[in-house]
Amino acid sequence: MMINIKEDEKLSVKNHSCAHLLAQAVKHLYPNAMFWVGPVIESGFYYDIDLGDVVITEADLEKIEKEMKKISKDGKRIVRHEISKDEALEMFKDDPYKVDLISRMDEDETVISCYSQGDFTDLCRGPHVDTVKELKYFKLLKVSGAYWKGDAKNKMLQRIYGVCFDNQEDLDAYLAELQEAKERDHRKIGKELEIFMSDDLVGKGMPLWLPNGSLIRKQLENYIYEKEQKLGYKHVYTPCVGTVDLYKTSGHWDHYKENMFPVMKVDEEEFVLRPMNCPHHMLIYRNDLHSYRELPIRIGEFATDFRYEASGAVKGLERVRCMCQNDAHLFVTPEQIGEEFEKVVKLILDVYHDFGIKEYKFRLSLRDPEDKEKYFPDDEMWNSAENKLREVLDSFGMPYYEAVGEAAFYGPKLDVEVKPAVGPEVTLSTCQLDFLLPRRFELSYIDKEGNKQTPVVIHRAIFGTFDRFTAFLLEETKGILPLWLSPIGVNVIPVNNEYHMEYANEVLNKLKEENIRCELDSRDEKLGYKIRESQTRKIPYTLVLGDKEKDDGLVTYRRFGSPDTTTVSLSEFIKMIKKEIANKGN
């Protein structure tokens, strides 16, 4: 796990001082520069800078770093001084960013602190290191655009990121880790292994799944479909649009509108691209009369949803605007909540085991009782739902933490969080309790006594979305997927195209008959080149077939990552492969 600079007090101060050093160097090189804020973050620090028309590129970072080194060597002391609000306003009167900051400071904050180092002074609460000499082991990492105050309506500033350590070894170790994380980034792997692509003509956050990615996704679909069928889920298909009225009925229109695409008018109907599938599944439930004996009813769908995600937030397959949920809505009696919730948690753990996912956190997401806007007001309902989830989690003995204000508008939920190679944690699986939607759709069942009752709904997605799960999987495995998920499991290479192609084809067809995903490399390239490429593509098995193999019905295989080759009969090889697929590599 990468170090979190923000959590280390000493390093935090150092990184904060380094942000000032960066600003000073930028001011030397670009005298017109104006500075917004330069906070410490998990991965070091950044500074948001207005450089007018000048655009800084990665190539300029070296130049800025050099200037920072020069200032550091010069070794000026960092001096704190305090001035009044009026003095501060006067001092920074030509700097609209500072004026904005100062004028928004609390009324009772009569004294404002500044820090000076040589020819540079910045407004700051501090604390800082004593002298710039202490800032020796730093690196500027990247530069990107950032809207002033994070608002797309404002001017775009330039954000320079950097990090600072106590010594060269720590810095080197950190940079190596950073490099490793970059290598593991699913966007890089996704490109190299031809998993997905994007094109502005389709749109931001709208990735296209290439054949390799689609094969992986199909395996995921088959896998979870089978599991859910065994657990009594009924799968459906429904349209990925709904009318505005549908989402008014569900409450999404009031509580989720900012995450939705705008309305489309078709004849007299007003449609939205759906952000969630719950309303559709509520209607499927409502299509029939139900007795308590039928419950739980579990309606599942691999359902495409559209959500507005900020353009700065979209990221590869991990955060998209068009996604496919591995969704289901479970309709239960109040008495069945605990048992059904427990079954979902068990399914999550079962799936994580199959995929070898070990590092994750359970988060119990609760409402913020103060936020009456977002969460429907019914204290009793919320308290009882939140307690129910706590009870089950406690009975499981699973460690979890509570997050106030993270609940869905319709109820509390359990989220499972994982850490991507780059960036903050994201939710993979989710299981959400809901007392509200069944009421809004007037759902009912007949209880033992013949009375009409309202069911409770559990929303759950085990993979979350196929998109995010695939992103995570690529990062977890560094693209070295287990055989059962690999787009191509076996790559067949004849030693000599002229003499061994016929046998290679024979082997290929046998593998295909056994439903093993395989390919024949019949290109006119050198054997060594083909074998190397098979490794770059991370294909689990490479078969090399020459005279010996052809004469005796053998195959010589090389497992990805191993330098060794093994020769066995074709039938033995098929047996071995099928076993590995069936065991999912466990």
Ligand code: TSB
């Ligand atoms: C589980 N109505 C529920 C459903 O029944 C629902 O939509 N829940 S959700 O909002 O939490 O979304 C389900 C899952 O989708 C999340 O747990 C997360 O893993 C995934 N997800 C959410 N937003 C995105 C996104 N922008 N890109 C990729 N995956 C996403």
Ligand code: ZN
């Ligand atoms: Zn739902």
